[in-house]
Structures are given as C-alpha cells and as structure tokens.
Amino acid sequence: MSSTAIDHAHGHDHAHDDHAHARPTGWRRWLFATNHKDIGTMYLIFSFTMLLMGGALALLLRTELFEPGIQFFQPELFNQFTTMHGIIMVFGAIMPAFVGFANWMIPLQIGASDMAFARMNNFSFWLLPVVGILLSASFFVPGGATAAGWTLYAPLSVQMGPGMDMAIFALHIAGASSIMGAINIVVTILNMRAPGMTLMKMPLFCWTWLITAYLLIAVMPVLAGAITMVLTDRHFGTSFFNAAGGGDPVMYQHIFWFFGHPEVYIMILPAFGIVSAIVPVFARKRLFGYASMVYATSSIAILSFIVWAHHMFTTGMPVTGQLFFMYATMLIAVPTGVKIFNWLATMWRGSMTFETPMLFAVGFIFVFSMGGFTGLILAVAPIDIQVQDTYYVVAHFHYVLVAGSLFSLFGGTYYWLPKWTGVMYDEKLGKLHFWSSLISFNVTFFPMHFLGLAGMPRRYADYAAQFTDFHQIATIGAFWFGLSQLLFLYIVLKAFAGKGEPAPANPWGAEDGGLEWSVPSPAPFHTFETPPLVK
Amino acid sequence: MTPEQRRNNRRLGIILAAVAIGFFLMVILRKVYYG
Secondary structure (H helix, E strand, O other): OOOEEOOOOOOOOOOOOOOOOOOOOHHHHHHOOOOHHHHHHHHHHHHHHHHHHHHHHHHHHHHHOOOOOOOOOOHHHHHHHHHHHHHHHHHHHHHHHHHHHHHHHHHHHHOOOOOOOHHHHHHHHHHHHHHHHHHHHHHHOOOOOOOOOOOOOOOHHHHOOHHHHHHHHHHHHHHHHHHHHHHHHHHHHHHOOOOOOOHHHOOHHHHHHHHHHHHHHHHHHHHHHHHHHHHHHHHOOOOOOOHHHOOOHHHHHHHHHHHHHHHHHHOOHHHHHHHHHHHHHHHOOOOOOHHHHHHHHHHHHHHHHHOHHHHHHHHOOOHHHHHHHHHHHHHOHHHHHHHHHHHHHHHOOOOOOOOHHHHHHHHHHHHHHHHHHHHHHHHOHHHHHHHOOEHHHHHHHHHHHHHHHHHHHHHHHHHHHHHHHOEOOOHHHHHHHHHHHHHHHHHHHHHHHHHHHOOOEOOOOOOOHHHHHHHHHHHHHHHHHHHHHHHHHHHHHHHHOOOOOEOOOOOOOOOOOOHHHHOOOOOOOOOOOOOOEEO | OOHHHHHHHHHHHHHHHHHHHHHHHHHHHHHHHHO
16 A cells, blocks of 8 residues: 655654643543543443443343243333443444544554544543443433333334433434544544545545544434434424324434434444455455445445435335335445455455454454345345344344444454554454354354244344244353453453563554554554654 | 644534534424425
C-alpha cells in the first residue's frame, strides 16, 4: 500500500494544543482524557463490561430455556431480559467496542497526532456510562425494565412503565454519543491524514470506519426521531403510533428499520476492516483487490438504505413491495461476495501462519459466511413469512453479530494488543480461547436453525416438549461460550499487566500494514506530533 | 494542529452536525405535517 519515512523529532510548534503536551495522572487522566489512546482504552473497557452484563442476561435466558415450562423467571421478567440483552449488546457492547478500536487505531494508521475534536471525544465517551447506568437501573423501577424487544415496537413501547422512558432516554444519549463519535471520525480521516496519505492509500480499517461514520450520521437521528415520537405518544398526548388516537404502529416499524438495517452494517463494516487488516499480514501477501474492497464497502452502505422492509414482510405489504425489498436484499450478497472472494484470494498461495488473530479472521470468514447465507434465505419473502420471528432468525443474526462482529473484535484485540500493551499475549491461551469460542458458539447457535424451522418462536419463556433437546444443547453451548470469554479477560489483563514477552514495534512483520507499526510498542502517549511523510 | 486546520475541522464538524440535526427534525416534522 504505502511506504513511509517518519520524522520523530518533537519540534515545538506553538500551534499545538496544550493538551497534547500535558500528561495528567491518576483519576484526572481518565476523567479529563483527551488522548485518543486513553479514550480508546476506556471505550474498550466499557464495552467489555457491557458484554459481560449482556452475556449474563443471555445466560439467564438460556437457564430458563433449559427445560420446557416456567422454572426461574416469569414471562414478563424473561421478556425484560431478552430486551435488555439486545439493547445492551448492540448499543453498549458492539458499537462502543468498534469506536474504541477507531479511537486507538485511526490516528495511528493515518499519522494524525490525535482525533480532530479531542474534548468532544471525551464527552462522547463519558455519555456512555450514563447509558449503562440508566439501562441497568431500569430493572429496579416499578414495572421493571422495558420488555418491548430491542426494536421497541409500538404499541408495546407506548404502553409500558417508566423503564421504557429510561430505555428511550438511554438510547437518545447513546445516539448522541455515536453521532459525536462519528463526526469526530469523519473529520479526523478527511482533514488530519499525514501528508501523502491519500484516501486510496489508507488502511481498509480507516475506509470501513469512514463509511460507517457516514452511516451513523445518517441513521442515528432517524432512531432518535422515532423514539422521540414514542415519548410524545407516551406523555404528551400525540398519536404518531397509537392506533387508538389514529396513529400507525406499522409506521414505527418503517422508521425503526430505516435506522435498523444500516445499523446492522454499522456493526459489521468495521469488522470487515479489521479482517482486511489481519488476513494480508498472516498470509504474507498484499490484500487482493484493495480498490474493489473500498467500492464493495460503499455499495453495501448505499444498499443498506433500500432494504429495510425485509424485516416487515408479514406486516401486509403489496407483492411488488415484497419483490423490491427481496431483490434489493439479495443484491447485497454481491459486494459482500466480492469481499469474501478478496480475502480468499489474498490467502491463496500465501505463506500462511495461524496465530490467534488469523484464527479469528479465518473463523470470521467461515462462520460469518454461514450467517450471510441464512440472511439470503431470509431475504426470500415466501420463506421469511414462514420463519418470521422464529429461532431461525435468532440463529441468523447471532451468526452475523457474534461470529461476525464479536470474532473480529477478538481478532483485532489479539492483533493490536502488542501495540497497546507492549507485550505479546499468551499465544497458547489465545488459541485455546479461539477454539473454545468457535466450537461453543456453534454448539449454541447451530441447533437454533432447526428450532426455528420446526416453529419455535423467539422471545418465549416456555415451549412445547419437542423442542427440549435442541434447547438443552444450546444452553450448554451458551455457558461454555460465556466461560470462554473469562479466558479472554484473563489473557488481556495479563497483557495489560505487562506480563509476557516484550513486543517489538512490528511484532507480526507486517510489510504492508498501516503506520501503527512504525511507532514503538507500546505506542507512546503522544505519537505523530510531527506528521510523518507517506511516500 | 495549525489554526487553519482547526478552522477546517470546525467547519466540517458543524456541517455534519447540521446534517444530523436536519435528519432528526425531518423524521418528526414529516410525520407532523404529512401524517
């Protein structure tokens, strides 16, 4: 991609920000953080905490589902767990984790000294703990947390107690945080690249994040608009979605999914960027089809705006509408296929080694593709109408979001951990974490395809006896998967404690990676204060 | 960061924020006026 000549001289330029030279210590370092690396670290810690919280809720769900009948939780509480599991994982775990990666890596990869708006960056992050507290606290208000599903469909969302208001408020705050983060990323990438770092020389992780940030700016306000209208329906006498007052609950679904489908790509495009960073390094080849990767990412983002109603095939849509959304959805398989092809072509005849980041990247390609194929099956309107709201859909989106987004996050963590901590992680334990996660993930979610095809509906606390076997396998897999992530926590904490082999600046021998490998490991507090020259 | 870079950043940031606020208002006002 690019070769670089870097000037590390720390010439003092009066135009520099004061914050760029101060290094606060203690709690002030974190509360008033303006350094992109510190803020990235805080994002990653927050998102992993939320992952554990959302995961604990998932295990409570799986505990109840181990046997038919009601064992531990009444259906009302079960639905609260289901809803909060979804909201916490989407808005608390996956999205902030990718923003954490963006904060850490984008300035390092493009040769910028920091993010464009360092103080806004601090504010974006510190809004998130408020989101976490609001969501957690909503379990303890009268009526409990919202139980309307993560989609917060009207009319349920118009009817529930104060827990619903807290969820709406939390989503408003999370949305504001995401929009500010996205603005920061767009401005940083467009305005702060090192001299010579043209857009088409940028690492793909930056490209995927640039496109994701545009998606965020376009659709998070749409979600904010929808839930604001729910709020006014609940408290100010409007009837946007309240059928009793002449409103249209189906309109809520249209607005929600206009946000919701691009949201799926917000959670997967940066994952594509991470995999595109890892695969060439461990195949010891250049990434095949760099330009086509950029165009495919852009195509996926554009198409994501015209497929929303494939989530609503059963709401009574004209056949022409069903056909449009069906074919538009299938079209997304083309740019996605380009990406899969390019990763495989990069590996083809490469001198491959399978360290943990590569294992997660290859695992991602294999298992995410399965999720992609079930997505294609669900795009077919007559099939979707049969399996709508069954466990088939649950299996599909967990293949995309766990084996897709989460596996890429694990792979990215192992890949850049030496740069973050200055030491190599425990490779044996890393591999054990991968295999344990991959197998337990499939034990958990593969049987759900069969459950869905057999008619098991999602969001039910009870089920008919014939579904018991597959549910029990899924529950065993879920606990195994959950325990595997404690191993990940141990590996990362050990690396952050500085226990391990010291990492060189370029531990993977990346010849074609970003500028991050040109700075020492761990990356110094301030980097690229004098912009490097990219040739 | 030079003052000019800071000005450019601020200008682009304000444009993007205006776009986001515009989308938010458009979603609600469209429902208010056209149902």
